[in-house]
């Protein structure tokens with residue numbers, strides 16, 4: 001049994017992410033269990049030796065802000081993980097979601113983080129790059145594929161020299177936006193063979209998002225900002241089998257299956 005560390009970045013705020021992540025892990029009954037660490041609320045982070053598999057969640061607020069304690073511990077954790085994987089044969093695997101993805105990009109200095117002109121919220125198309133077409137994380141997903149996006153911040157202007165030095169790759173981008181002044185944001189990065197992250201929410205399931213959209217204040221806000229037609233389209237996208245449902249069923253399971261396979265194989269070959 002492999003014990004997944006869930007690094008909870010929600011800071012005590014109500015969210016759908018934790019339930020969705022636990023739900024996906026529970027599909028691997030008998031193979032995976034999990035333990036939750038309250039990274040922002042309690043500055044809790046596991047010792048790198050304690051787990052082989054990590055999922056770091058989304059969360060509210062500005063990804064460049066911390067309290068000088070938990071955020072530094074988190075950066076240190078990321079550096080430790082990279083270092084560990086450089087020198088050990090038994091690797092550690094990490095999936096970074098949304099807020100965690102943004103923080104990792106900042107820690108490694110891979111791109112610019114900025115506030116968007118308006119919130120991105122809804123079911124969006126995600127576009128694989130040439131490298132993304134070959135990445136195991138996206139196996140069995142179309143191009144584009146669809147995912148829930150929910151954010152005020154964006155990762156733009158990749159520093160390609162930093163990417164090269166780290167061996168990192170951009171594997172997905174935002175849809176092309178018609179206004180020239182908007183840059184196309186990075187939606188997923190393969191940081192290393194073991195570490196991968198997405199700006200969108202691969203854990204989201206249709207139920208969680210539907211419940212959210214049905215809340216009167218959320219509904220009114222979307223209608224006021226985007227119009228009734230857009231609100232209707234969001235609901236339609238939710239029930240399509242090939243959109244959120246497909247991504248929820250595919251992406252994190254791809255990550256978990258590959259990591260589990262590698263962890264078990266390395267355990268067998270490189271016994272202490």
Ligand SMILES: NC(=O)CC[C@H](N)C(=O)O
Pocket residue numbers: 057058059060061062063097098099100150151152153154
């Ligand atoms: N859903 C998230 O994790 C949001 C990430 C970040 N706080 C933003 O607003 O951009």
